[in-house]
Amino acid sequence: MTDPGTDHTSVAQQAAGPDELRERIDRFVRSRVIPREAVLDAGGPAAADALADLRGQAREEGLWALPLPVELGGGGLGFGAYAALAETEGASDHGPAALGSAPLLDVTMLGRHGGTAVREAYLKPLVAGEMRTCYAMTEPDVPGTDPARTGTRAERGPDGSWLVSGRKWFTSGAAGADLVTVMARTGGSAGDREGLSLLLVPTASAGFRVVRELPVLGAGGQYEIELDRVRVPADHLLGKPGDALAIAGERLQLGRTLRCLRWLGQARRAFDLMCERAATRSGSRGPLADQQLIQGHVFDALLALRTTRPLVHEAVALIAAGRDARTEVGLAKVAAARMLQQVADSAIQVHGAAGLGPDTPLPGLLRTGRAARILDGPDELHITSVARRVLRGYATDGGPVTA
Numbered sequence: 001m002t003d004p005g006t007d008h009t010s011v012a013q014q015a016a017g018p019d020e021l022r023e024r025i026d027r028f029v030r031s032r033v034i035p036r037e038a039v040l041d042a043g044g045p046a047a048a049d050a051l052a053d054l055r056g057q058a059r060e061e062g063l064w065a066l067p068l069p070v071e072l073g074g075g076g077l078g079f080g081a082y083a084a085l086a087e088t089e090g091a092s093d094h095g096p097a098a099l100g101s102a103p104l105l106d107v108t109m110l111g112r113h114g115g116t117a118v119r120e121a122y123l124k125p126l127v128a129g130e131m132r133t134c135y136a137m138t139e140p141d142v143p144g145t146d147p148a149r150t151g152t153r154a155e156r157g158p159d160g161s162w163l164v165s166g167r168k169w170f171t172s173g174a175a176g177a178d179l180v181t182v183m184a185r186t187g188g189s190a191g192d193r194e195g196l197s198l199l200l201v202p203t204a205s206a207g208f209r210v211v212r213e214l215p216v217l218g219a220g221g222q223y224e225i226e227l228d229r230v231r232v233p234a235d236h237l238l239g240k241p242g243d244a245l246a247i248a249g250e251r252l253q254l255g256r257t258l259r260c261l262r263w264l265g266q267a268r269r270a271f272d273l274m275c276e277r278a279a280t281r282s283g284s285r286g287p288l289a290d291q292q293l294i295q296g297h298v299f300d301a302l303l304a305l306r307t308t309r310p311l312v313h314e315a316v317a318l319i320a321a322g323r324d325a326r327t328e329v330g331l332a333k334v335a336a337a338r339m340l341q342q343v344a345d346s347a348i349q350v351h352g353a354a355g356l357g358p359d360t361p362l363p364g365l366l367r368t369g370r371a372a373r374i375l376d377g378p379d380e381l382h383i384t385s386v387a388r389r390v391l392r393g394y395a396t397d398g399g400p401v402t403a
């Protein structure tokens, strides 16, 4: 399968150079996906029809599932090559779903850690867009930043299957998902980092329930779920019992970097809107663009974008080379989340009331930037773990090794 650690010439690359591919994706997102964002955001049958239509167009144009393995129906781009496209594709939240790259994290995780039965049953339908998965780690009653306190439990029955019970929340896309990857305690006790496992739970199983939707700053898509003695087949455990934190760490490293790339694309969109508004809105003192305080917003936003992009690509390069990228991913994640929040906020300021109203995507971009500072680990978690890792280097090596 296409693995983040391997880059090889893909079907997609053979058909088009990287710049041409990026331009085609840019055109697709700007002219097809963005005009349908309001329908897609609203959900329901109209959104499902719009998404199906966009997916059909992406397939016809050879843009479907570019970073997914060729043998599973994808375009076969390695992570390094795909990263150059992910910013463009991610300019709309709906880009990855419309272009079929959304299952990249799950396909990578199941390809590496799923057993034969799991890989055979789920990988092809996931790449084809016929099945959807979600990922449930965070719980209402314990800090998400401290997974060792996970309260969800899985007990092994005499036939080897697992009985899973617990409650998770902020599970993105849980309504309508076919499978949910659940972190559960299969051994040890609360506070142990050992004894946590990941189980792939079919949502059609008896005892699985979506409890409620949890709007985030008014936007839907996050859910609370309950598992009440849900029976999960023995072969639906990922890796070995006790492997959860290692698998989750690998998944989060790739997932955070992907999000950073998409946030760059979204910040670029806010930046363009801000500059277009500044250039075209005029009062008795002339265009907004001539006001120095507005120029200050433009400069600071450009600086944030340009200083964040290389950090994100440093993380991409390490992941593509299969190397430890924890420090670089931590730096990139904090920088990209702050950057999106800052650029979207400046763009709103330059628009005045129009920036807060329904006619631009800016409120949604600001919301994504604000949530970005909490999801996949809040800023503080990354700041403290990067700083601790750096400081350990000074204590053991006696010199500056990372700056």
Ligand SMILES: Cc1cc2nc3c(=O)[nH]c(=O)nc-3n(C[C@H](O)[C@H](O)[C@H](O)COP(=O)(O)OP(=O)(O)OC[C@H]3O[C@@H](n4cnc5c(N)ncnc54)[C@H](O)[C@@H]3O)c2cc1C
Pocket: 135, 136, 137, 138, 139, 142, 143, 144, 145, 146, 169, 170, 171, 172, 216, 222, 371, 374, 375, 376, 377, 378, 380, 381, 384
């Ligand atoms: C839009 C959105 C989508 C999400 N999607 C998913 C999903 O699909 N699956 C999933 O499992 N979870 C998901 N989450 C949950 C998210 O990953 C958690 O909210 C996050 O990891 C933080 O966990 P918590 O909310 O329990 O905060 P807590 O762990 O309770 O932390 C609360 C606050 O404490 C402070 N804090 C925490 N640790 C430290 C530290 N080391 N040093 C200093 N201060 C600290 C921070 O200010 C932090 O914000 C999503 C969240 C959002 C907002």
